[in-house]
Amino acid sequence: MMFFVRTENPSISKELLTGQCLEICNPTKAVMPLPSKKHEIFVSEPMGEKRVTELAGIGEALGSRLTEKGFSMAVAALGQFLALRKDEQKFMSWLKDICGANLKQQKECYECLKEWSEAFL
Numbered sequence: 199m200m201f202f203v204r205t206e207n208p209s210i211s212k213e214l215l216t217g218q219c220l221e222i223c224n225p226t227k228a229v230m231p232l233p234s235k236k237h238e239i240f241v242s243e244p245m246g247e248k249r250v251t252e253l254a255g256i257g258e259a260l261g262s263r264l265t266e267k268g269f270s271m272a273v274a275a276l277g278q279f280l281a282l283r284k285d286e287q288k289f290m291s292w293l294k295d296i297c298g299a300n301l302k303q304q305k306e307c308y309e310c311l312k313e314w315s316e317a318f319l
Contacts, residue, residue: 201300237306240272241313248272255299255306279311286312291295 233241237254250272251261261270269275282288289311290304299307 215282233309234306237310240310241317245273245276245314250275253307254310255303255308257303260297260299260303267296269296275302275307276311276315279315284312284315288304 227270230299232249234254236252240252247289248271249261249310250256250264250269251258253272253275255278256264264270264275278292280287282292286308289308290299293299293307
């Protein structure tokens, strides 16, 4: 994937090959990463029978841990998200506690469910 770098001087702007997309508005301040393709796909359609691993931030390892705890389907994670009243800190803490998700994974999953719920609920 690429980082998109933008500085005050457009002639300095360039793309860097890295692990995710990010826009830098000036040389010293970074902003929120752009959503992943996985995120974009998930939020673009109804939940249906999607597995928990289809959520942004949740790969096979975290998906296995969530499945062991009874959260094999994305709708189960959505239920927890709603039960926690869409509270970012509570949901991210729950995700860390239940499956060991790191901060990046927690944030990606939260943002994915937040955007999906805004579009479909």
